[in-house]
Amino acid sequence: MSNYNIQEMIQKNKSNKGAVVEKSIPVILFLITSVSILATIGILYTLISQSLEFFSRESFMTFITSANWSPYGAEPEFGIWALVMGTMKVVAIATVFAVPVGLGAAIYLSEYATERVRKIIKPILEVLAGIPTVVYGFFAINFVTPVLQSIWPEISLYNAISAGLVVGIMIIPMIASLSEDAMSSVPNSMREGSLGMGATRLETTFKIVLPAAVSGIIASIVLAVSRAIGETMIVSIAAGSTPNASLDITSSLQTMTGFIVQITSGDAAYGSSLYFSLFAVGMTLFVMTFTMNIISQWITKRYREEY
Amino acid sequence: MSYREKYTNDLQSLVNEVIDLGHICYERLQGATGLLSREDITPARELVAGDKEVNRLEYNINSHAVTLITTQAPVATDTRIIISSIKIAYDLERISDNISNLGEVRKRVKITNEKLLLRLSTMEQLASLMLKDVYTAYQEQDASLCEEVYERDKDIDSLFVHVTTSDIFEETDLFITGQSQLCAKYLERIGDHVKNIAEHVYFVLTGEKIEKLD
Amino acid sequence: MVNIMEANTITKNAGTAVLEDRAHTGTQESAERKPVFKTNNFNLWYGDNHALQDINLRFNQNEVSAIIGPSGCGKSTFVKALNRMVELVPIVRTEGEILYRDQDIFNRKMTVEELRTKVGMVFQKPNPFPKSIYDNVAYGPRVHGIRKKKILDEVVEKSLRDAAIWDEVKDRLNENAYGLSGGQQQRICIARALATEPDVILMDEPTSALDPISTTKVEDLMHELKKNYSIIVVTHNMQQAARVSDTTAFFYQGYVVEHDDTKVIFENPRDQRTEDYVSGRFG
Incomplete structure (x- = not known):
């Protein structure tokens, strides 16, 4: 009581x-x-x-139409396409490399790996995600570029491939981890429903799990691409500082982020066009990533399998 | 939207089995007293033998009713129908037994006393009409007809008293008198069982017991 | 809980773990029916847990066979073994035979995918795919190579009709299946299982997540379906087993206590434990 x-x-x-x-x-x-x-x-x-x-x-029309970015000198021209192409070359290579690898890892971890294997691999991915980008940049110029040069001697010291590959490596954990989360949260009852009808594990993965997880997967890819667009250290070290709008991925280029670093770490007279061009480039970067975001939201809304 | 088609059909089958049994008993009753005065014993023998089929049908009704209760968990009217089916089948089986007993009497002795036979035949017809009307009451869902049939049993009871106590029959053979009184008893019991059936049908239709007016 | 059983063993035999499977000798009709599934001394372990012990059962064609028993008795495990879904759990180990129409299902001659097209499954919680109703039902045939639209259209309509839901969805086949109610989703899952024209349909507690009206609809459906399919249904609702099935098997702690015509199990079971379970005295 x-x-x-x-x-x-x-x-x-x-x-x-x-x-x-x-x-x-x-x-x-x-x-x-x-x-x-x-x-x-x-x-x-x-x-x-x-x-x-x-x-x-400076002329806005020149800015958005010209492919000639030569901000120094007596007659400077500010055509943004050179820098945009530079960024795009690196990002395209990074994406083409990272998406299959990242998705493949995600599919393996989510659908096929045993618990023991997952326990080992996932932490390794986390480590990959934690490496500072300056170390990646160092790795790119001192290891990746020489290896590539030994295979294709035409590749110059600064190029888009090395930078692109290493940026790709950097964003793999992002794609793999978020996609794996998206796929793991597809309820098991759905897999059972598919397997119960005689579908194989592979068919179940591609016809049921991936479509159901697509919004998470696309979100992870968009995030990774945005990250790649804004990546600064790796491209500063390994991509070069030669703005050009060509499609040549073996020679030196300059990305938007690389240009910003170059100017802010050097001397640009306050008040000069050079100085203000930094903000124009920054604005361009912002507009690009913002647009990517909008597009991805539209895509996921359209293809989302709500459950 | 109607669901549980199988259950509904099984329930209807049970009711049909009871109705069929009722028809069989009705047919058996027709002319049962008539063969008491016939020379030929064969109809009496057949009447007795026919009881076996009735027993078999009653057993089936019970078995099906139990299965329905066990497997379908009936409620409300369904429950009353199923329980009453068991009870009505029992009363019909007893009616058939009593009809057989009339046949047994003929196997023992021929009854020729006209006055007696008239009374017995009247009792048979009264019971027969009661059985017919209770069936109609069920078909037409007429609870008040059940009550009427229930009351009409009194007529058979009065005739029974009359046959067993009156001395207008001028029958001198004591054995025949005794057997005749047995017949009257059997017919009176048949009337009682039909009265019971009226009560069961009333219960199915209303969920209540008939208010006894005596 | 167990005292009643111990006290009433006068006429009932509660000693042996396994009673001979008697369902097929129950009625003459039943004995003449062909078996679709037969298990011979089937055992299953989850790691060290001996989940199924010496199961010897026979299931006949065009019948609804129910499997009842308290939680944890192994009934779901058993039914998932019949289409080898139980292999999705890595620590499972089996011994003994399961024969589908006289073919050993663990034999390499029949792939597990092939088995599952002939033995369909409906799960406890409705699990339609987040696709349109049409795509849900057409999934099975499509995955097995049937692509012509005309054929798929016919299969989808037939399956939805057989699942008694065609009239409710025929005008919205392209809508997402998630827009339907729980009871409708479960019938879509049934239609989906029917689309591969299986021989046997396994149902693992198919109505336990549904409201009473939907439950009745699915039960009526089982009765219709048995004309063309054979159905094995696991249920923890004894009254449902009594209502819908022709034969019932009572599982307890991993073994079969009794298996017989439903009428016998519920009116006059041979084993005291069966009687106690169906009358709700334990479980």
């Missing part, structure tokens, strides 16, 4: 403090959230206003 009364004790402990705290928590959390909102607004504002300053000095 208890000699205490729970109800009495509850009543005694009641205080008004609870109500006040409850009311103020949403406000506090909103304020905290607005820090990130304000930061975003601030950055966007800077980008837009300084870009507009750039376009007040």
Whole structure:
């Protein structure tokens, strides 16, 4: 028999403090959230206003149509396509390499690997994701490029292939991990339904699991590609600083991010067109990744198998 | 939307079995008293032998009813139908037994007393009409007809008292008198069983017992 | 829980673990029916757990056979062994034979995919694919190489009709199956299983996640389907077994206690444990 009364004790402990705290928590959390909102607004504002300053000095049409990016010298020309092509070459190679490997790893881990194997491989992927990009860049120029040169001697010291491959390696864990999460969250009952009708494991993977996980997979790929677009260290070290809009992946190029690093670590006179061009390039980068995001949302909405 | 077609069909089959049994008993009753005065014993023998089929059918009804209860978990009217089927089959089987007993009497002795035979024949017809009407009451879902049939058993009872106590029959053979009184008893019992059937049908239709008006 | 059983062993034999399978001697009709499945001393282990012990059962064609028993008695495991779905669990080990129409299902001559086209399965929780109703039902035939639209159209309609859901979905075959109610989804899963024209349909507690009306619809369906298919249904609802099945097997702690015509199991079972279970006294 208890000699205490729970109800009495509850009543005694009641205080008004609870109500006040409850009311103020949403406000506090909103304020905290607005820090990130304000930061975003601030950055966007800077980008837009300084870009507009750039376009007040240099021709917008030249910027978006010309493939000649020569910002130094007496008659500078600011055609963004050179830098965009540079970025695209690296990103394309990275994507073509990383998507099959990443997806393949995800399919293996999610559908075929035993628990023991998963326990070993997943941590290794995490390690891969944690390597600093400067180390990747070092690895690219000192290991990958010489190996490639021994196979195809025409490849120059700075080129798109080495940078692209290593950027690809860097984004593999992103694709593999997120895709594997998406595939693992497809309920097992669906696999059983498919196998129960005499489909093989492979058929089940490609006809049931992948379609059901497609929005997660596409999201992971978009994330990885956005990351590749914004990758700076690896391309600065291994891709070169020669802006050109050609499709040649064996010779030196310059990406948008590489250009920004080059200028900010050198001297650009404040107030010069060179200085403001940084913001224009930054704005271009932002527009690209933002568009990618929109496209991926449209794709996943269209092909999503909701369950 | 109607579901449980199999169950519904099985239930209807059970009811049909009871109705068929009822028809058979009705046919057996027709002219049962008539053969008491016939020279030929063969119809009496056949009447007695026919009881075996009735027993077999009653057993089947019970078996099917038990299976329905066990496997289908009936409720409401379905339950009343199934339980009443068992009870009605029992009463019909007893009616058939009593009809057989009339045949047994003929196997022992021929009854020729006209006044007696008239009374017995009347009792037979009364019971027969009651059985017919209780069937109609079920077909037409007429609970008040059940109550009427229930009451009409009194007529058979009065005739029974009359046959067994009155001395207008001028029968001198004590054995024949005794056997005649047995026949009256059998017919009175048949009337009682039909009365029971009326009660069971009333229960199926209303869910209640007939209010006894005596 | 077990005291009643111990006390009432006068007329019932509760001693031996395995009773002879008597279902096929129950009625003359039943004895003449061909078996679709026969198991011979079938045993199964989950690691060290001896989940199924010496199962000797026979299931006949065009019958609904129910398998009942308390939780953990092995009934789901057994039915999943019949189409080798139980092999999806890595620590499973089996001994003994399972014959599908006199063919050993573990023999290499029949691939597991082939077996599963002839022995379809409906699961406890409705699991339609997140695709259109049409694509759900056409999945089986498509995966096995049938591509002509005309043929697929016919198969889809026939399967949906046989599953008694054609009228409800015929105007929305291209809508996602997830827009249907639980009971409708389960009937879509049944149609999906029927699309490969299997011989046997295994149902693992097919109505336990459904409301009463949907349950009744599926039960009526089982009765219709047995004209053309053979059905083996696991159920933890004894009354359902009593309502729908022709024969019933009672599983307990991994072995078969009794297997006979449903009428016998529920009206006059041979084993005291069966009687106690069906009357709800334990389980």
